Structures are given as C-alpha cells and as structure tokens.
Amino acid sequence: MTGSMEKASHVDPKLASSPDLEHVEAGKEASIARPNAISKERTPEERALVWKQDLRIVPLCATIYLLCYLDRSNIGNAKTLNSSTHNDLLSTTHMTDYQYVIALMVFLIAYAIFEVPSNYFLKKLSPSKWIAFLMFSWGAVTMGLGATQNFAGVTAVRFILGMFEAGLFPGLVYYLTFWYRTDERSIRVAFILASATLAGAFGGAIAYGVGHMNGTHGLPAWRWLFILEGIPSCLSSFFVFFFLPDFPETVKWLSAEERELATSRLEFEASHGHDESLTWAQAKATLMDWRLYGHYAIYFGISTPFSSLSLFTPSITAGLGYKDLLAQLMTVPPYAVAYVITLLVSYSADHFNARGLHSAVMATIGAIGFLASAVLPAESYHSRYGCLIVAASGAFSCIPPLLGWLSCNLHTTGAVGLAIAINISIGAPGQIAGVWIYKADQATRGYPTGHWTNAGLLFFVAVGCVCLRIYYGLLNRRILRGGDVSGEVKRLFRY
Template identity: 60%
Template sequence: MAPHTDVEKSSIEYKDEESELYVVDPAAEERLVRRLDRRVVPLAMLIYLLCSLDRSNIGNAKVLNDTTGNDLLQSISLSTQDYTTALMVFLVAYFIFETPSNYMLKAFRPSRWIALLMFSWGAMTMCLGAATNFGSLTAVRFLLGMFEAGLFPGLVYFLTFWYKPNERAIRVALILACATLAGAFGGAIAYGVGKMNGTGGLEGWRWLFILEGIPSCLLSLLVLALFPDYPETVRWLNAEERELATRRLQGLASVGHSKISWEEAKKTLKEWRLYVHYIIYICISVPFSSISLFTPTIVSGLGYTGLDAQLFTVPPYAVAFVVTVTISWLSDKYEKRSIATSVCLLIAGIAFIVEGVLAPTAFKARYGILCVAVSFAFASIPPLLSWLTANLQTTGAATLGVPMNVSMGAIGQIIGVYIYKASEAPGYPTGHFTNAAFALLGSFLALVLRTVYVRWNRKLGPNEREWRV
C-alpha cells in the first residue's frame, strides 16, 4: 500500500455534523469495500458491456457478409457518407442528453433511471434490425444515442456515492474495460451470426442487431430489482454498515441525500481547471471513438476479409482489457492518475504514428502495433476520470462536472467518425496520424494540469484539502 497522505488520514477519523469524533475501523472498512465490490461492480460491468455491444455493433454490421453483398451498406443502399452521418447523429444525441441524464439519475434514483435507459437502448438496437433506408437508420441511431448517453457518466457519478477517490480508478477501469470486452465479444458474436445470413429471409446484420438488443431489454428488469441506489438506503447493508459506508466518504465523495444548488452549478461552470480536464477527455475520445467504430474496417485493411475480419478484431480488445485494468490498479495503488493518463496517451500516440508510417502491406507489424494503440488508448480513460472525480469536491460539482466532461468528449468522438477514410484503405494514414496528434496533445496537457495542482498544493494551509494528482 502507498503511504497515507493527510487527505487519506481524514478518512480514518474526523468529526461529523454534530462534532462527534467518528473513527473508521480499517478492518471493517476493508470488509465493507469487498462487499460493495461484490454487489455494485459486477452488475455495473454487465450493464456497460451490453451498452458498448449495442453501441459499436454497427461497425461489425458494416462489413458483415460484405463478400456476398449482404452487409449493411449494400443491403439498404448506403453510401460511405450516409454511414458516417448515421454514426455522427448518434454522437450529437450523446452530447445533448448526457448532462440532463445525470440530473434525472439523481432525481429518480440510479436503479430506476438506468433500468429505463437499458430497456430503451435495447429496444432501439432491435429496431436497427428493421432499418430499410438511410432515414430510418439515422433516426433510430439518434434515439439509441439519446438513451445510451446517460449511462457511462451516470455510472462514473454513481461510483462517487460508494467509493473514495483512491478506490475509484480500478472500479471505473473494470467498467470501462467492458467496452474492450464488448469489442472482443462483438467480433466473435458477429462471426457466428454471420453464418445466419439468409435465415428467415433476413441478412446477417439484421440478426446481429436483433440478437444483441434482446439481452439489454431482459436485463433491465434485473437492474430495476437489484441495482443499488445509495449506501444510506440499501437493505443488504445493516445499520452499522450503512453508517460506515456513509461516514467514510464524508468530505471525500458525493452523498445520496445531498441537494444540488444553483450556486454549486455556477461555481463548477466557472472553474477553468475543469475545462483542461474536458479538453484532455476530448483528446482521448478521438481514438476511443474511431477505434470502437472502425476496428473491423481497419482489420479488413490488414488483409483479413469476410468473417475473418470479425474474428481478428478479438485479440486487440482482449489485450486492451488486461492493460486497462492493470494500469488503473497501479494508478490507484500509487496515487499517480495524472502520470498514468499521460504515459498511456504518449504510448498510444507513438503507436499510432508507427501504424501510419508502416507500409500498407506490412500486415503483421501493423496488426501488432494496432493492439498496442488500442490497449493504451483505452487504458488512459479510467485514470483520467478517477482524477477528475477526485477533484470534484461536492455532490453538485460531481453531478455537473462528470457529465460535462463526457459530453465534451462527444466533440472528439465526432472527429473520430470522419478520420478513417475509405479512399485511403488499407493504410488509413489520416486516421492514424489524427489519433496520434490528439493522443500526444492529451499527454502534454495532463502533465501541465498535474503541474498546476502540485503548485496549488504547495500553497495550502495545514488543514486544507489537497488536490489529487
């Protein structure tokens, strides 16, 4: 374990609102955290896995059964520009609805709101299987973006009610890493579903949307019944555990019963440091978006075609899962979230540069470098989000700051939609070099912001709360 800082000591003993000293028993706290991990994290991971699967499967549908003329584009007569527009519309909805969704989550309770979102995006995914032209595809993609928008910022915000700042990065990583699992599973599922092409008179991509939408609708009922809301209200903790779960977070995290004031919102909107966090997240979102949506296309450019292109998207995501969880665990253990973010983005940036300069025909080398680029691009996100939430000091700030951060990321995701140009296949230099530029910029800005926080900490008084780095 890393040495305790003054901030960490405050979680061991402090005074509550009645000025009574409350001492946290470390052994009891450890048992509580393990119990929370069993009840909170696995279900959150499963929810985000299905969300990521339903979000990115359009990338698989684009090339599924393309050799027989039954892929998404050929079946409903879409141009490459039409396809790109359908991707972009999803992200516009994402940008618009992320912040309002977080407020709805707070107002209606996490279990109810997330269950509603989940059922809705599952239904929209199934409706994609009925798309017959550009208009219907784009309209349903907008609705899908509207319902999926609130989940990831909602889950990150939700974790602030349950975990201390130095506990969050690994939990965020386990949830976010499910996006990499979705990429791996998505490729494997698409490989299998592709063999259903023509079954029941439906193309394989239609079956893909239908079959991947059903689990989200069914699981939403389980989420409604079992997903916890706040430590103060859950019944599976006894009174002593509920008190410990709440008291250990005082001054460090959001509180379920706290009200959100306009003054808190205005203060959060005026903090310039948060906009540096947002810009870094935009930089991360460019490769995150382009990788999520275009990996099957990129792999097709590496010499793999047909159903093999689906199957060979699995290894990069499998490696990314391991790297993401490992990096996040280290960033939590050593309290080095800013360094972890910067180093991951630096490695990803270099990998994208190498990917761009390699000869288009160097298939094996480019495939190996793609695994590195995907892994470290994904791995940079959990430490950055944990770093942000650790420096949001009130419930109101977290309610607004987290979704604003993810909403700003939609700008980067929209950029990511346009950078892999079909006319540049199989090398895709514009895509790789654009990803590299944003990754390197994000790496630099993370170091700049770290320097600012370190300087601010040097000026703090003995009892003032430190900025996390």
C-alpha cells in the same frame, strides 16, 4: 483561480513548514483535522464492507456497460459483415460510405445533448429505476435497427439510440461516488470502462457467429446481429430494476452498523448520495472552476481515438488483408489485450496515487502505436496489426485514470455529477471527429489520416496530463505556504 483553490483545500498553516510538503509532491493529501481520512489503511470492518459493496455493484455495472457498448458499436460489425456477398448493412440499405458516417455522427450528437440532463434524472428517480429505463429503451431501439430499410431509417434510429445511451456512462461514474471514496474509484471505473474493450472482443466473436446466419428466415446476418444483441439489454433491465442498489442509506442488505460506516466514511469527501441535490451555487461554482477545463480539454483529446477505434476496428482489420468473417474475428485480440492492460494500469494508478502520470505514459504508448502504423508500408499487415494492439491498449487504458483524477478533485456529489457529465459531453465533438478520420478510400493505403490524427491527439493528451500535474503541484505548494485558513479543513489537489 483563487476560487478553485478555496474549493479544493484547507490546511493548517503549520503544515507549510512541515515535511508534509513532501507528501504533497507524492500526490498525497494533507489534513490536520482528520489525518486518517485519506489513509489507505482500512479497518477489517471497512474492508469487509467495501468487498460486500463490490460484489453487489461492480460486476453488475460492468455488465450494464458491456451491453450498452455492444449495442452502440455493433454497427461497425454490421458494415463489414458478409460484404463480399453484398449482404452487409450498406449494400442492403443502399447507403454510401458518406451516409454511413452521417449515421454514426448523429448518434454522437444525441449523446452530447442528453448526457447532462440524464445525470439529473438518475439522482431524481434513483439509479436503479433510471438505468433500467435506459437499458430497456436502448435494447428495444437496437432491435429496431434490424428493421431499418434505408439511410433515413438508420439515421433516425441511431439518433434515438444515442439519446438513451447518453446517460449511462456518466451516470455510472456519478453513481460510484455514492458508494466509494476518491482513492477507490479509478479501479472500479476501470472495471466498468474495460467492459467496453471486452464488448469489442465479444462483438467481433458474436459477429463471426451471427455471420453464419446470413439468409436465415430471409434476413441478412446484419439484421440478426442487431436483433440478437438488443434482446439481452431489454431482459437485463428488469434485473437491474430490482437488484441494482441505489444508496448506502437505503439498502436492506447492509446492517445498521454497516450503513452507518458506509455513509460516515464518505463524509470527509462530502459525498452524500441520498441526501444531497445539486444546488445552483454548486452548479455555478463547478462551471466557473477553470482548472476543470484542463481536464475537459484532455478528455476531448482522448475521445477521438476512443471513438474511432470503437467504430472502425472491423474496417481497419479488413484493410489488413482479413476479409469478411475473419475480419470480425481478428478484432478480438486488440480488445482482449486492451482489457487486461486497462485493469492493470488503473490498479497501479490508484495504488500509487499517480493518475496523471499513468495517463500520460499510456497515451504516449498509444500514440507510438498509431504513429508506427501510419508510417509502415501498407502491405506490412502483420506489423500494422501489432501496432493496432499497442495503440488500442494505450488509448483505452488512459481513460479510467483520467476520470478518476477528475472526480477525486471534486468534493460534493452534485459537483461530481455535473463535472463528469460536462467532461463527457465536451468529449462528444472529439468522438464526432473520430467518425470522419478513417476514410473508406484510404483502406488500401492503411488509413494514414486516421492513424496520424490519433497519434497527434494522444501526444496532446500526454502533454496535457504532464502540464496539469505540474499545475496541481504548484497549487498545493501555494496552499501549504500561504496559510490562508478560514477555519475548515482544506484538501490538497490530487494528481
């Protein structure tokens, strides 16, 4: 663990006996060489710069992820769309429930395989070019899903879809490190990730509307759903190619003074988007930094609830007495509430610099929602629907602070890119587990296996966050009291 400490922090030995130790316990960062490096106070010029960046970057990134998530999760809507008339995905392609789960799983296998290499290409080819390529590709593949005829076709196309979608989310989180300081990232990651919940809300509403197209030009509605939701991704890729800014050093819409400020404000955090490539030394140090595996384990725990809610919310609502198109429409409120809660929690986590605590609290709330849904009688439809809203809000809202917590304790763009990709790749087995826990034969009983599993994993996430927060606090105390300084400014761990 000495290696982890050396990478994380250098402080003046005088701090060991200073009141700054209390700052550490509040989650603050101490630095004798540059005390303002982590100050939340911004000059008017810096505030104007960040706002200018936000207008160009955050809405566009959130829209990109919304389209990605819409194309990923619409298979859940296709499964139940017009099922009463046997015009749904499974009936038309003659797939069983088991084969449907296999089709979901192969997407996640591809997702895990291609995440890490995708971040390499994002840096190598530039964000705008690589993300535009991914968008056009997954949009075209989504449209291709509308032409599949059987289990083999659906499974093959879903694997290809996972291959192209794999790099987007870790790539966007990595991309933000080129533009924002550590204490600025969680809320922006939240805006991007929250668009997944927004996509869930939109997806239900869109499926409700498209459901009325059943039989148009001889096609069942689920085929129209894939075709119509793939088109926006293809068209938007051209906009992204031309308008997504790559690095602060290269954009034309910043003045020379603003470009200098944009790069200098990140120097203390060793975030050099355009200049720095991942070296073998950085890769080895990141892979051997064992404290990061605590973050990875926690993210594994949250991945199962995230995945299962994303893919099975239409099935869960259908099991609550809502049928066909109404079941699609009733998926909207849980996602809409989760969207608002996610933004509020992420803002609070950044504002109070307490990402671990916020994640622990929200994971506990989500676990209680799943637990209550598991123990309530199967016929308690309204109560279980309320529990679904609570569970979704807790499960989704703890993810942005977790990702912000990981990235703010890494201080080179190379390490951030690799660690985020590894983090999400390790979460992939958890997502794969998520496709198996909501069993079709338990629909009339309220899916107890799925709810119990998600409740247990969210309690695990909460305990893991508390333990990691305590561990970081102990490391900070050792750093401050040890005085092992080699001449460079050291950072304390944030939590």
